[in-house]
Every structure is written in structure tokens, then in C-alpha cells.
Amino acid sequence: MDIPYTSAEHPETRLYNGKLGIWLFLASEVLLFGAFFSTYILLRVGDAGNWPVQSELLNIPLATVNTVILITSSVTMVMAWASLKLERFDRFQLYFAATIVLAVAFLVIKGFEYAAEFSHHRYPKTNNFLAIYFTMTGLHGIHILAGVGVNLYHLVTARRWYQTDPERLTNRIEIAGLYWHFVDLVWIFLFPVLYLI
């Protein structure tokens, strides 16, 4: 069975189906993280006198490194897609692998951050700020993990796709890229909100 509009544009939406699909999914993710951001606001404003100084509980240099890592992974992701567009499969593999490596590095550093928090006896149950901090960064981390999984699948199967249907592979990588940029976008807002203000 042939799945329609994986490469060709749908006549009514003028997008290939996967692209519309991922944007709809990202819209739902905006609401998911938006709900958590508004939860943060409610918790903090509701307890403004008692709220801990966030920068004293967290490791800003480590998080800054993580921010740079994630932004770089976004660039390598879009370069991977551009390489496929330019039919440079070797470059695509390099950039795509770099994206995955950077994502894993992000998770490893996050692991060290969490370990440091736990070693200071700072747990989600300690106070409201730590609760929302672990929840939001944990949810974000799960999103990164999922992205790593999907990207690994594509890295492994890319050569076969490239030989049989390169345009569809390019579109799949574009879709994976859109998801990845969104995860980066969430972190761009999460970093100042949880660490810096």
C-alpha cells in the first residue's frame, strides 16, 4: 500500500502530510509546556515571599554549557537536512550523527546536574521550586531521549531509504528536525526561567 503525500504536496493543504502532522503535534506540545510554564508562574507568584533564590540551588555554568550544546545540535540537525537536499549523503550522516552525540552529551550533563542536586539533599519533594524544576527539566529530558531514539532509527536506516526514496527520507529528516528545533526552543525558554530569574 502506498502512503499518499509523503513527498508530494496535498492539493488542499499544499504541504506534504507529515509536515502538517508534525506542526499539529508541536502545537499540542506548546500547550503541554505552556501549561507547565503557567504552573511555574502560579507557584512562584503565590509564594513570592518564600521562593528560594533559584541561582543558589542550581548550577548555572553547567546549564549554560548544556544550552550551547543544544543550540549546536539544532544547527547540526538543520545542516543534516540541508546536506540531504544537496544530495551529500556523507555529510548528512556526519551532521546527523553529531546531532545525536550532542543530544546524549546534554542528557549526560543533565544527569550530573541531578546527581549534584540529590547529593545536596535537594529533591522534588524539598520545595515547590525544586518540584517544578525537576518536573519541567525531566519532561524536557524525556523529549530529548525520544528524539535520540527516533534519530538513531533514522541514522541506521537512512542508507536504505536514500537508495529507494531519497525525497521521502529528506522529508522525514525535515520532520525530525522540526521536532528537534522545538525541543531546543523549549530549553531556550526553560533556561532563563528556571536558572536565571
Next chain:
Amino acid sequence: MTNQHVERHIRQYLIVFASLLVLTVVTVLASRIDIGITGGVILAMIIAAVKGTLVAGVFMHLFTDKRKLIYVVLIYTGIFVMVLFFLISLSFGDSLNIEDSGSR
């Protein structure tokens, strides 16, 4: 998209990359300036919005992908997010927030 098209975009990607790195440094440095909590929040959100716009516009191709449907979906989403935040600020006026609401 032609090859020249993509290569022009690659240059844009690298420029945006450099801008994002600079803005990250600016964010961290700006957090050390004492402009009060409200000023700090506003400044941090403005910088984050600029970074977000760059990522969404250039990396996610929103500036170049002139398909109305994506914008419509995102505008609807934006409206609902505004409602989410508005609901929170509305809730500050309700009875559960009053100190001695006691037993009712």
C-alpha cells in the same frame, strides 16, 4: 529548492548559530545586572523571545515556508496559550487566595 537556494540558507543557519551563542552569553550576563525582579523577568523573556524567533523562523523555516495553514495552526495555539496564562492571572482574584477564607 535549488542548490543555490539551499547554500544561501546554509549561510543564514551559520549566522543564526553565531547570534544564538552571543544571545546565550548576553542572557547569562544580563541576569547578573540588578534591575529588580520584574525588570529581570522582562529582559530575560525578551532575549528568549528573540532567540526563539530566530530558531522558529530560520531553522524551522517559518520565515520562508509561506504556507498559510501552518501559521493558522500556530496562531490558534498562541491564542490558547494566552488563555492559559490569562486564566492563571484571573485566579489570583478568587476566594482561595484570601488569607482567612476559613470554613465556608
